[in-house]
Amino acid sequence: MAALRVGLIGCGSIAQTAHLPAMYTLSDRVRLVAAADLNEAAARAAAAPWSAAVYTDGHELVRRRDLDVVMIATPEASHRQWTEVAAAAGKHVLCEKPMAPSLADADAMIAACRAAGVHLMIGHSRRFTRRYMEIRGAIDRGAVGTVRLIRENERRSRPPLGVSRGYYTAEHWTGDPSMSVGAALTNGIHEADLLRWFAGSEPVWVAAEHKVTVEGNRGVPDFITYTVRFASGAIGSTEISNCLPPGYPAFHQCEIYGTHGAVRARDHDLVSLTRYRDEGADHPESGRVLLHNLTAYAREWTGFVDAVQQDRPVPMPPEEARAALRLALAAAESAHTGHVVRLTPQPGADAAGGRA
Numbered sequence: 001m002a003a004l005r006v007g008l009i010g011c012g013s014i015a016q017t018a019h020l021p022a023m024y025t026l027s028d029r030v031r032l033v034a035a036a037d038l039n040e041a042a043a044r045a046a047a048a049p050w051s052a053a054v055y056t057d058g059h060e061l062v063r064r065r066d067l068d069v070v071m072i073a074t075p076e077a078s079h080r081q082w083t084e085v086a087a088a089a090g091k092h093v094l095c096e097k098p099m100a101p102s103l104a105d106a107d108a109m110i111a112a113c114r115a116a117g118v119h120l121m122i123g124h125s126r127r128f129t130r131r132y133m134e135i136r137g138a139i140d141r142g143a144v145g146t147v148r149l150i151r152e153n154e155r156r157s158r159p160p161l162g163v164s165r166g167y168y169t170a171e172h173w174t175g176d177p178s179m180s181v182g183a184a185l186t187n188g189i190h191e192a193d194l195l196r197w198f199a200g201s202e203p204v205w206v207a208a209e210h211k212v213t214v215e216g217n218r219g220v221p222d223f224i225t226y227t228v229r230f231a232s233g234a235i236g237s238t239e240i241s242n243c244l245p246p247g248y249p250a251f252h253q254c255e256i257y258g259t260h261g262a263v264r265a266r267d268h269d270l271v272s273l274t275r276y277r278d279e280g281a282d283h284p285e286s287g288r289v290l291l292h293n294l295t296a297y298a299r300e301w302t303g304f305v306d307a308v309q310q311d312r313p314v315p316m317p318p319e320e321a322r323a324a325l326r327l328a329l330a331a332a333e334s335a336h337t338g339h340v341v342r343l344t345p346q347p348g349a350d351a352a353g354g355r356a
Helices: 013-025 040-050 058-062 076-088 103-116 130-140 188-199 294-310 318-337
Strands: 004-009 030-036 053-055 069-072 092-096 120-123 147-157 203-211 223-230 235-244 251-258 262-266 275-277 280-282
Touching (some): 013 040, 013 294, 030 058, 076 092, 076 103, 103 120, 130 188
Parallel strands (some): 092 120
Antiparallel strands (some): 223 235, 275 280
């Protein structure tokens, strides 16, 4: 079967560190034909190993007739725009998480791809990460009984003082309130999805607190903690911190407690490599443990390619990504207003728990 021809829109960090390396491992099944980014140098860097075409305008890329798939790796504020453009051109869409900054945008993306008869999948890489797949498998086998409590924590460091282009800083898009909702979506969308996936149930209320801590931040929350109650009676708890001291290694921990057992997955307390430089120490391996887990992204791409080539449902349905977005946005609303946010049942919504 011929390799799928891919056009990439957005050639920043997630494309360079996760999607392109994953595509390399599947080079017999996917081929990068074109790359587009407002930053021409970034587009050229992405395109070079593939001898792919380079654009600074995504519309020019989408107009190419030799594309099967458009991979969208831009900030979420433009996910709807590029999904609608790609769908109108008859291209299948793999779009980075979070799906969109609003439920209206998410619904428009689903509708556009459904009307065009193309596949849409949102890149929730944690669904394809081995340890989380194992947790879901243990729940499905009844190894912990009925799930009663899910705790998911994620910790990351803030940029060093004086650095103005790191996450949540004034010069980075994540620190721009016109483009970013903040930690609840940028990385917390993973936690929203995992809590719901492991609970196997829909949320009924959420209570949250958030903070703005990174120096130079223009008001975008980089820390959020919340508790969510699910219809099954299970409780979910999460804390997403992007404000720990510079050099603190990325760390994640997930714990599931049920009526007959428990399961825990966590990053190693120690990392294999520490680098000491004038600006301080850092741990370059820690981000690869989970954040840019190559095997997870390779599984994600494999599932998407199989769905397109075999014309079968994608392993991460966009409706699941929308449901995670709904919970994350409710947490952001609760933190902003200081009130508990109650979520009413969604007409036609399936119970949580679709498997990757």
